[in-house]
Amino acid sequence: MNSDLTNSPVWRALSNKAQNVSKLQNLFAHNESRAKNLTFALNDEFFIDFSKQQIDSATLDQLIHLAQQQDVEKWRDAMFAGDAINFTENRAVLHVALRGQSDDDYSVQGKPVMSDVLAIRERIIDFATRVREGHWRGATGQRIKTVINIGIGGSALGPELVVRSLRAFQDGPDVRFLANIDPADLSHTLAQLDPATTLFIIASKTFTTQETMTNAKAARRWLIAALGKEAVGQHFVAASTNQAEVEAFGIKSQNMFPYWDWVGGRFSVWASVGLSVILAVGPENFLAFLDGARDMDVHFRTASPAQNLPVLMALFGIWNRNFLNRSSLAILPYSEDLQRLPLFLQQLEMESNGKSINREGQEITYPTCPVVFGQPGTNGQHAFHQQLHQGPEVVPCDIIIALTAHPQDEERAPGQHRQLVANALAQAAALMSGRQHAQPERSFPGNRPSTMIVMEALTPRNLGRLVALYEHKVAVQGWIWEVNSFDQFGVELGKELANALLNNTATDFDSSTLALFSQLDHLSRAA
Numbered sequence: 001m002n003s004d005l006t007n008s009p010v011w012r013a014l015s016n017k018a019q020n021v022s023k024l025q026n027l028f029a030h031n032e033s034r035a036k037n038l039t040f041a042l043n044d045e046f047f048i049d050f051s052k053q054q055i056d057s058a059t060l061d062q063l064i065h066l067a068q069q070q071d072v073e074k075w076r077d078a079m080f081a082g083d084a085i086n087f088t089e090n091r092a093v094l095h096v097a098l099r100g101q102s103d104d105d106y107s108v109q110g111k112p113v114m115s116d117v118l119a120i121r122e123r124i125i126d127f128a129t130r131v132r133e134g135h136w137r138g139a140t141g142q143r144i145k146t147v148i149n150i151g152i153g154g155s156a157l158g159p160e161l162v163v164r165s166l167r168a169f170q171d172g173p174d175v176r177f178l179a180n181i182d183p184a185d186l187s188h189t190l191a192q193l194d195p196a197t198t199l200f201i202i203a204s205k206t207f208t209t210q211e212t213m214t215n216a217k218a219a220r221r222w223l224i225a226a227l228g229k230e231a232v233g234q235h236f237v238a239a240s241t242n243q244a245e246v247e248a249f250g251i252k253s254q255n256m257f258p259y260w261d262w263v264g265g266r267f268s269v270w271a272s273v274g275l276s277v278i279l280a281v282g283p284e285n286f287l288a289f290l291d292g293a294r295d296m297d298v299h300f301r302t303a304s305p306a307q308n309l310p311v312l313m314a315l316f317g318i319w320n321r322n323f324l325n326r327s328s329l330a331i332l333p334y335s336e337d338l339q340r341l342p343l344f345l346q347q348l349e350m351e352s353n354g355k356s357i358n359r360e361g362q363e364i365t366y367p368t369c370p371v372v373f374g375q376p377g378t379n380g381q382h383a384f385h386q387q388l389h390q391g392p393e394v395v396p397c398d399i400i401i402a403l404t405a406h407p408q409d410e411e412r413a414p415g416q417h418r419q420l421v422a423n424a425l426a427q428a429a430a431l432m433s434g435r436q437h438a439q440p441e442r443s444f445p446g447n448r449p450s451t452m453i454v455m456e457a458l459t460p461r462n463l464g465r466l467v468a469l470y471e472h473k474v475a476v477q478g479w480i481w482e483v484n485s486f487d488q489f490g491v492e493l494g495k496e497l498a499n500a501l502l503n504n505t506a507t508d509f510d511s512s513t514l515a516l517f518s519q520l521d522h523l524s525r526a527a
């Protein structure tokens with residue numbers, strides 16, 4: 001059993017501090033410059049106010065000491081150097097190269113990668129431009145009006161987040177996402193489409209994922225029934241690392257946009273899996289999104305731990321999770337455009353750090369990733385915020401705001417964005433300050449922490465900064481917790497058992513599962 005981390009002096013000092021933490025209101029009362037001291041900026045357009053985290057400066061110093069003890073800077077540098085830090089799969093973790101520029105010199109285990117990255121970036125931009133400008137057409141000669149990204153997990157959540165978040169910038173075809181193996185999703189999506197004007201992107205790193213391949217084959221049958229077999233090449237392209245399977249599906253290699261095994265699925269929106277984004281919002285906005293992530297990469301790589309946004313965010317998360325025993329994290333974007341952010345972060349955080357085996361292969365003794373959930377404000381206020389304010393468990397919140405609305409939204413609804421942001425600030429204030437009332441049910445305990453992430457506006461560049469901020473935060477937490485944030489073996493067993501049920505290849509299922517499955521069999525045979 002691993003106990004080095006929890007027995008280290010700094011961990012013990014933090015545990016002691018957690019026994020006696022001042023209330024948030026007192027921390028503010030004793031320090032007039034608290035908000036200023038605990039607000040850290042990437043630049044004028046992007047900053048984070050951590051002052052409503054329940055922490056004093058001595059504790060923050062100890063947390064920084066913890067990051068140093070856990071070699072966060074060494075791991076970070078190894079990641080940027082292309083070392084195989086995904087040690088269970090012996091792979092580099094170099095998604096940062098996907099937003100690199102020609103003067104960046106990223107390499108994977110000694111082999112430079114930037115020329116390949118830039119070549120593929122050029123190809124996806126060229127392809128998307130041809131579609132957007134009507135040079136690439138469907139088999140009947142009509143322009144592409146609708147793009148369906150068939151993919152799941154990292155091959156869907158990233159591009160869906162970005163397309164949705166940048167809908168104010170969309171000037172290309174309608175882009176939709178088909179992920180679930182539920183036939184209701186497929187049939188509902190196909191029913192609304194005209195095959196002659198539809199382009200399918202099959203996004204799958206492995207090109208073997210059950211959901212994606214089942215939906216892709218159904219879409220191909222549907223297209224062939226309408227336009228014939230020869231039409232497939234004009235209506236299907238792929239983002240994948242598996243050329244053999246892509247070609248076996250009927251997609252020519254020139255219509256396959258590759259990426260590399262050093263890009264994890266949940267980090268793949270920056271490359272070929274971002275094709276749907278370029279189709280929707282155009283190359284310039286996509287490149288601005290990449291530049292934003294690169295801004296955060298440079299900051300992460302160069303800022304001292306005490307000023308480093310992803311490091312600080314990771315440390316406040318560790319403080320809440322491991323020392324104050326907060327088991328969940330609410331993601332509250334005050335932005336309808338950012339509606340998909342909680343879902344995207346569920347995968348990023350929980351698939352990366354929902355683990356309990358450390359680098360030595362031992363079971364760890366401390367909690368790791370909190371349960372991540374959320375939805376945009378103000379809608380969430382009328383759903384689950386009751387529990388955030390008065391439930392017995394404290395739920396730390398990340399509140400994300402843009403100070404200004406998109407010009408067209410401000411023009412159509414003057415002043416409304418101000419109301420939105422005022423609500424976000426009011427929630428954070430209410431969570432922290434609470435209110436005493438003679439009737440206990442009308443009292444608010446307060447002392448509930450939140451972090452306020454502030455963007456000047458929700459632009460492509462700020463979105464890139466935001467996504468990269470969370471990517472790096474998750475990596476730092478994994479390094480501190482000593483888990484591998486870059487594999488996902490926990491999703492395998494369910495996949496195998498579903499196949500075993502379908503193929504009738506396993507006999508050792510429990511009686512409950514077998515009884516339920518026989519009912520399904522019975523009903524589907526009767527249907």
Ligand code: F6P
Pocket residue numbers: 152153154155203204205206207208209212265266351488491
């Ligand atoms: O859910 C497990 C997972 O492997 C994710 O990590 C990945 O993003 C998703 O499945 C899809 O995988 P692929 O891109 O290979 O279809």
